Amino acid sequence: METNMDTQNxxxxxxxxxxxxxxxTISSITLRKPSVQTLRxxxxxxxxxxxxxxxxxxxxxxSSPTLTAGEIAALxxxxxxxxxxxxxxxxxxxxxxxxxxx
Numbered sequence: 001m002e003t004n005m006d007t008q009n010x011x012x013x014x015x016x017x018x019x020x021x022x023x024x025t026i027s028s029i030t031l032r033k034p035s036v037q038t039l040r041x042x043x044x045x046x047x048x049x050x051x052x053x054x055x056x057x058x059x060x061x062x063s064s065p066t067l068t069a070g071e072i073a074a075l076x077x078x079x080x081x082x083x084x085x086x087x088x089x090x091x092x093x094x095x096x097x098x099x100x101x102x
Contacts, residue, residue: 008097009033011086013033017076019067026071031083033090038062048091050084058087 005048011031019026038061039047046054075083089097 008094011083011089012081014079015076015084019071019074021065021071026065029067029079029083031059031062031086031090033041034058034066034087035063044091044098048088050088052080055080055084055087056058059083066095 009032012028013031014028015026039058039101042054043051047058056069059067059072060069072080092100
């Protein structure tokens with residue numbers, strides 16, 4: 001599993017278990033930092049706590065390729081956790097990100 005927080009505005013994750021969509025195999029997901037508009041109707045606290053229902057509502061709004069509800073429900077738990085960690089990092093300030101180890 002490979003993850004990359006290439007900038008504070010994007011997060012890329014190579015899936016442990018690729019997603020099959022018709023003839024296409026999705027092996028990597030890129031998340032973009034959500035805008036306030038994108039977060040409407042969601043609880044920030046639930047997102048930071050990695051609530052699966054809240055994360056499942058946010059992922060189709062910020063993922064590329066855009067994940068469907070069925071694809072999110074079928075994600076490998078390791079992939080879901082990695083995507084949750086990427087989302088959580090979007091809510092950190094620059095100073096907080098710089099103080100993280102590694």
